[in-house]
Amino acid sequence: MRRPRLTDRLSPFQRFYLLAMAAFILGPFLPLIIQSLAFRWAWPDLLPSEWWLEQRERSIGPLAWDYVFSPYSRVLEATVNTVIIGAAATILCLAICLPAARVLARERFRGKSAVEFFLSLPLILPEAAIGITLLMVFIGLGLAGSYAGIIIAHLIPTIPYMVRTLTAVYQGLGTEFEEQAMVLGASRLQVFLRVTLPMLMPGVVAGALFTFLVSTNIFLLTFLLGQGRIITLPTLLFSKVSGGTIDASAAGITVIATLPGIVLLLLTERFIRQKAFDGY
Amino acid sequence: MTKVHLSGVRKSFGSFTAIEHLELTIESGEFVVLLGPSGCGKTTMLRMIAGLEEPSAGSILLDGADVSNTPVQERNVGMVFQRAALFPHMTVEKNILFGLSVRGRPRGEMREKLEEMLEIVQLHDFRHRFPAQLSGGQMQRVAIARTLITEPSVLMMDEPLAGLDTKLRATMRRFIRDVQKRLRLTTIFVTHDQAEAMELADRIAVIFDGRLAQYAPPDLLYKRPSCMAVADFMGVSNIFPGTLVAKNRVESAFGQLRVDEQPRCPLGATVSLMLRAEAIDLHEHKEDTRFQAIEGRIVERDFLGASVVYTLECGATRIAVSEPSRRLLDVGRTVWLDIAPESVWLLSH
Ligand SMILES: Nc1ncnc2c1ncn2[C@@H]1O[C@H](COP(=O)(O)OP(=O)(O)O)[C@@H](O)[C@H]1O
Ligand SMILES: [Mg+2]
Numbered sequence: 001m002r003r004p005r006l007t008d009r010l011s012p013f014q015r016f017y018l019l020a021m022a023a024f025i026l027g028p029f030l031p032l033i034i035q036s037l038a039f040r041w042a043w044p045d046l047l048p049s050e051w052w053l054e055q056r057e058r059s060i061g062p063l064a065w066d067y068v069f070s071p072y073s074r075v076l077e078a079t080v081n082t083v084i085i086g087a088a089a090t091i092l093c094l095a096i097c098l099p100a101a102r103v104l105a106r107e108r109f110r111g112k113s114a115v116e117f118f119l120s121l122p123l124i125l126p127e128a129a130i131g132i133t134l135l136m137v138f139i140g141l142g143l144a145g146s147y148a149g150i151i152i153a154h155l156i157p158t159i160p161y162m163v164r165t166l167t168a169v170y171q172g173l174g175t176e177f178e179e180q181a182m183v184l185g186a187s188r189l190q191v192f193l194r195v196t197l198p199m200l201m202p203g204v205v206a207g208a209l210f211t212f213l214v215s216t217n218i219f220l221l222t223f224l225l226g227q228g229r230i231i232t233l234p235t236l237l238f239s240k241v242s243g244g245t246i247d248a249s250a251a252g253i254t255v256i257a258t259l260p261g262i263v264l265l266l267l268t269e270r271f272i273r274q275k276a277f278d279g280y
Numbered sequence: 281m282t283k284v285h286l287s288g289v290r291k292s293f294g295s296f297t298a299i300e301h302l303e304l305t306i307e308s309g310e311f312v313v314l315l316g317p318s319g320c321g322k323t324t325m326l327r328m329i330a331g332l333e334e335p336s337a338g339s340i341l342l343d344g345a346d347v348s349n350t351p352v353q354e355r356n357v358g359m360v361f362q363r364a365a366l367f368p369h370m371t372v373e374k375n376i377l378f379g380l381s382v383r384g385r386p387r388g389e390m391r392e393k394l395e396e397m398l399e400i401v402q403l404h405d406f407r408h409r410f411p412a413q414l415s416g417g418q419m420q421r422v423a424i425a426r427t428l429i430t431e432p433s434v435l436m437m438d439e440p441l442a443g444l445d446t447k448l449r450a451t452m453r454r455f456i457r458d459v460q461k462r463l464r465l466t467t468i469f470v471t472h473d474q475a476e477a478m479e480l481a482d483r484i485a486v487i488f489d490g491r492l493a494q495y496a497p498p499d500l501l502y503k504r505p506s507c508m509a510v511a512d513f514m515g516v517s518n519i520f521p522g523t524l525v526a527k528n529r530v531e532s533a534f535g536q537l538r539v540d541e542q543p544r545c546p547l548g549a550t551v552s553l554m555l556r557a558e559a560i561d562l563h564e565h566k567e568d569t570r571f572q573a574i575e576g577r578i579v580e581r582d583f584l585g586a587s588v589v590y591t592l593e594c595g596a597t598r599i600a601v602s603e604p605s606r607r608l609l610d611v612g613r614t615v616w617l618d619i620a621p622e623s624v625w626l627l628s629h
Contacts, residue, residue, distance in 0.1 A: 174365075176361050176362075176363070176365040177365055177367060179332050179352075179361075179365075180359070180361055180365040180367075181367075181378070181382075182332070182352045182353055183330050183331075183332070183352055183357065183358070183359045184378050184379040184382065184426065184427070184430060185353050185356070185379050185382050185383055185430060186353065186378070186382040187353060187382070190382045194367075194378075194382070195367055198367075198369045199367070199368065199369060201369075
């Protein structure tokens with residue numbers, strides 16, 4: 001096992017470089033957080049002239065974060081929806097893509113390249129085209145405005161990535177481990193649960209993480225198929241900013257919208273680092 | 281202890297026939313080595329016995345029972361794969377226990393057997409390691425323990441020592457042989473290395489292009505190969521054309537040579553004479569020869585440590601002779617070759 005070399009100290013240049021990267025990625029979030037705490041912040045002031053906390057007592061209705069956390073904002077509902085839809089889409093996507101990836105990685109059959117082409121089609125087609133097509137079909141099927149409809153719609157842009165990720169890990173997994181397990185007496189289910197799945201885990205985690213993040217960020221498909229009946233964080237946010245101004249509560253909702261991804265990343269990072277994967 | 285019988289087994293992959301009508305019996309408790317060049321079908325045979333591959337024709341019998349339709353899981357055969365195939369996400373202990381764990385055996389029994397296996401393969405200190413933290417030899421020992429713990433009826437090993445260095449291979453060979461003798465397991469061991477085959481086997485099955493060329497104990501295979509291909513594969517150095525002029529005489533480049541009676545060959549038949557390099561004696565004086573003396577001159581000497589191999593010129597032909605390196609004869613010397621009639625083996629065409 002190659003391990004990265006541990007250096008005691010980074011050179012000044014390396015440190016500057018890392019800081020610059022962090023500033024570039026995190027920089028835009030700073031104004032967002034300030035905005036979420038502001039009451040009045042007019043151009044070209046560097047900081048808000050009036051803060052939310054100063055105005056809190058005087059205001060009649062809830063302001064800024066008070067509004068975000070109040071039932072009026074529907075943030076809780078949108079967050080729960082986002083997480084439920086994301087989790088369901090991820091699990092379904094895995095269930096569909098694991099067998100597909102196994103076949104694509106291990107078998108040679110006629111029409112394989114056509115299948116591979118169709119699998120990448122959603123990456124090429126505009127999201128609006130997919131959304132409107134699905135809407136037409138789903139209205140007929142009575143799926144428009146339902147969780148099922150949105151979850152199915154979310155599978156379309158995520159399946160291509162998931163299949164690719166899982167095909168790659170399946171290709172790296174020789175057949176001998178599964179065969180050895182069978183010779184040792186393991187049933188098909190035992191082989192899958194005890195050998196295949198754990199050995200594919202790095203790819204499964206990567207694919208699932210990606211699917212969940214994509215799903216929690218999808219706006220257009222959710223907007224079209226939710227028909228206003230089901231809101232998620234992206235659609236809620238869009239309705240808040242569509243007026244053209246970004247006030248403190250819109251900024252607050254935006255901050256909330258970044259949370260599912262960050263929480264998930266922190267959780268899976270611990271998992272990926274676990275000692276169990278020393279062998280890879 | 282199980283008897284394995286392959287009866288008329290054939291295996292095709294599409295239009296390619298990997299195994300042609302194979303008849304092979306492995307007696308219970310016997311150690312059989314499948315020997316043959318790469319691609320001759322050895323792995324395919326093991327896979328068919330294990331149930332990972334279905335024969336295109338014929339049947340496989342374990343103790344007389346046809347298992348052709350028995351799924352892999354229920355055959356209870358053991359197979360050690362070429363590259364150990366240890367589960368990388370499990371410790372040595374978990375790897376070894378896998379077979380019992382999927383069978384849902386009680387904890388107490390698993391503990392007990394695990395200790396027994398760790399004792400056999402001498403891996404106590406490594407029980408909590410992951411495969412990536414083991415050496416090649418240790419990995420193979422874990423793979424063997426993982427198979428043995430299920431008490432298979434047949435132990436099969438597919439070139440298990442291929443990736444190891446020479447010294448470790450020797451140690452592992454002894455280890456495998458000891459374990460097999462102790463447990464009296466019916467064992468099928470695959471290799472393309474004839475020295476390895478001879479050291480391990482009770483009987484060797486030589487396979488060329490999916491056909492069984494010869495099936496015999498190592499000494500017989502070495503002294504009495506059934507055909508040129510086998511002789512060649514076993515590393516016989518001296519093969520010359522000849523004609524059988526009497527029941528026990530061959531005309532060859534060395535003149536007439538006395539041989540053992542050859543009931544199999546008709547008079548006047550063209551044959552190949554096989555002379556093993558170590559069966560020929562060299563004498564400095566003609567009077568010391570006991571059977572038939574042929575004059576030769578040493579043109580080359582290869583010192584191999586325990587033995588020394590001379591290349592001699594006898595008239596127009598060259599012949600290799602090997603003897604213990606107790607004495608060394610100089611290149612350029614003229615000596616007398618002594619050939620015992622029983623050490624000449626004839627291959628008919
Ligand atoms: N699944 C397969 N599909 C097609 N040909 C195969 C397959 N498995 C083995 N073969 C062919 O069968 C022959 C024997 O293979 P194998 O049993 O692996 O040989 P060995 O183990 O003696 O090296 C080879 O020519 C190989 O290419
Ligand atoms: Mg092989």
